[in-house]
Amino acid sequence: MLKELLLQFIVSLLPVFAFQLWSHKEHGWKGMPVFMGIFCGASMLLCMLSTSSVLGYDVDFRLIPYLIGSLYGGVPTLVVLTIIYVAVRIPMLDSSWETVSFIMLLVVFIPLVLLSVRPFSRASALYKERKGLLLMSVFMLYFVISMVGFIGYSDVSWSFIMVVSLIVAVLATLTATWLSIFMIESVKEKQLLYDEVKRVSANYHNEAVKLQQFIDETSFGVIVVDHEGRITHFNEMAKKLFFLHSEYTSAMQILGSSFPEVFQIGQEDACVKLLIQALDGEKVSLVPFVNGETMLLLTTISLRTSLNDKNAGAALIAQDVTEIHHLQNEVGRMERLSLVGQMAASITHEIRNPMAVIRGFVQLIQERSEKNQGEYFQIIIDELDRANMIISDFLSLAQNRVLKMEPTSLHAVIHELIPLLMADANLRGQTIEVNLDKHVPLIMLNDREIKQLLLNIARNGMEAMGDNGTLRINTVSFGEKIELRISDQGVGISQDQMKHLFEPFFSTKTQGTGLGLPLCLSIAERHNGRIDVESEEGEGTTFVVTFFLVKEQAEVPDFAI
Known part of the structure; x- marks a missing residue:
């Protein structure tokens, strides 16, 4: 009989073994009711077909797959398994005592399982283990009482083998129940961890892609190196602004190279020095760098890990501020010209007064002079008028007066x-x-x-x-x-x-x-x-x-x- 119980134990765990294989297929949890209904139903049928008999009373582990399938498959699986169990069990009833026990099982145990399905699905792993053992313990108590009653009803004396077999059957049933729930929850926990790792990995990949897109599209030249000084990221603008050696033309040549090797002479001292300082953990620094007519603003950033704040590398950023520098110079020049213009406008305005006096006296002298000298005085007056016209145009251009429109x-x-x-x-x-x-x-x-x-x-x-x-x-x-x-x-x-x-x-x-x-x-x-x-x-x-x-x-x- 012990051999039959061992076989029953193994068959009752068949859904758990199948679940482990099924979970590696990455189906998710959408097919759980169908899966549990098929494999738990098959396991229950195998247990019922390979049942052991103690003085005519059937002893097997059929309720283990029934309970596991109902709890994990939900109400639909419970209904299907119940129909299968009733359809197969009724022809196997040999005595009135088994019939009564079967009816009592349907009336007590199945409603108890039905009430436990919804709380079980939302509970933690530890609660599920306790809940499963509690339900199976209730059934085992009912089984022991039924067995004792059947032995007494049959007027048969107990033997040592019968007691051992009964104890083994109860312990094996409880162990198989706990082991089934434990293994299923372990697989689910691993699957959840695997899904979380995939999600974190996907998020990390997306962030890395966005970082590379930002580096590629930004108007700044960017070079990122790891803690060993090897280049891990760069963009096309970096190749234009940093004047790399001519042999470093492709991404395959630049990535993985040691940063002191890639810079041309002239930028080497400034860029290499700044990156070395950043790798040593120094704070962000802004350094102007002039190469011919190009003016760059160099910035270095020390990169640290979030967990232990260790040095993870450094970034060198170059901004082309040539146009800004020219604009600043132009603004300064325009401000100086504006100041000169204001001074000139004030001076020319004051010049008009003595010019008006000069013109008046020239006209007075013209009237008192000889007629043959009149054309000379007219030339003086015309030139004074021309100068006055120039001053008027200049003042109109220089003054920013409010117009009435x-x-x-x-x-x-x-x-x-x-x-x-x-x-x-x-x-x-x-x-x-x-x-x-x-x-x-x-x-x-x-x-x-x-x-x-x-x-x-x-x-x-x-x-x-x-x-x-x-x-x-x-x-x-x-x-x-x-x-x-x-x-x-x-x-x-x-x-x-x-x-x-x-x-x-x-x-x-x-x-x-x-x-x-x-x-x-x-x-x-x-x-x-x-x-x-x-x-x-x-x-x-x-x-x-x-x-x-x-x-x-x-x-x-x-x-x-």
Whole structure:
């Protein structure tokens, strides 16, 4: 009989062994009810088919797979196993005592298991072991009572072998129950640990990929080395900024190389020294490095492990600050020029007063002098007026005064200036053509400054043309902007001159001051506009003054055509 009990013990553990193999297939836990139903049902059938008989009373381990399958498979598995158990057990009932015991088992044990399924699934591993042993202990108590009652009912005396067999059967059943739960929970715990390791590994890989993407896409040059000084990460910008040796051209050559070997002479001292300091644990350092016209800002970072704060390597970061350095110099230069401009504006303003006095006395002397000397005095007066005009243009350009602007028709300003421009054109033998868009809206203007802009550009065009030339003035509306186009048929402007056209004191005319166009640009910018120039040598020039409108201005029509 002991041999049969050993066989029963092994067969009852069949679902556990199968579960260990199944768990390595990485199915997860979605198929647990089906798996437990199949293997626990098979194990239960094998136990019932290989049962041992004690004086006609069946003794086997069939309830071990039944209990394990029900607890781990849930209510559906419990129902299936119960149907299988009842269907197979009923034909095997040989006596009225077994029938009564079977009915009592269905009434007591199965509802007890049903009530334990849901708490069992949410419990800890230790609680599951205790719960399983408790349920099986209840059944073993019932089994012992039934066995004792059956022996008494059969009027058979107890033997030593029967007592030993009964004790072995009870201990083996409890041991198999505990061992089944323990092994299943151990496998589940290992699987959970394995899943956690996979998740952490995936997160680590994702973080490493994001770090490499950041290093690759950043505008800084980055080189990362490990605690042994070997390069583990770098980006293409590092190859451009650090001037590595020519033989280090590919990632395979750079990665794993010792960092002192990769730098060219010139950067070697600074970069290598900084990385050595970082590997020694020194704090972040910012060091400017100049190589020809390129200026770099070098930064080193000492990398430490999070667990024991040991040295894990270092990072060298290079930022190209050449443009920033140039901009800082340019800002400083512009500030100095602004200060000089303010001083010059103050000085020129003060010069106008003595010049006015000089002009007055020259006129007085002219009246008292001989007539044959009048042309000399007129030359003095003309030059004084010319100097005063230069001062006025300079002050208009230098002063940043607040303008008073009103909704005004651009066409009204043009119409006011047309007679004056026509008179100048007639004296030169030229003509003027005006073509104005009927849909140009009202815009915020300072009419005095717009007149000055229009006169300067129109007269420049007239001076650039010979006799019989034509000056064209057009306006075009594009919804959110208005273009004022002034075209001449002059000699045009070369590309070299175009680059300096709006620089103060640059002029293509022998008698020009070089302040007219800069003043026009300043006026356009104060009116939320810009000036573009289209020119070809020998074919003429077109100045395009663009005014950008806000939404409210674009919706107001211009009826003053």
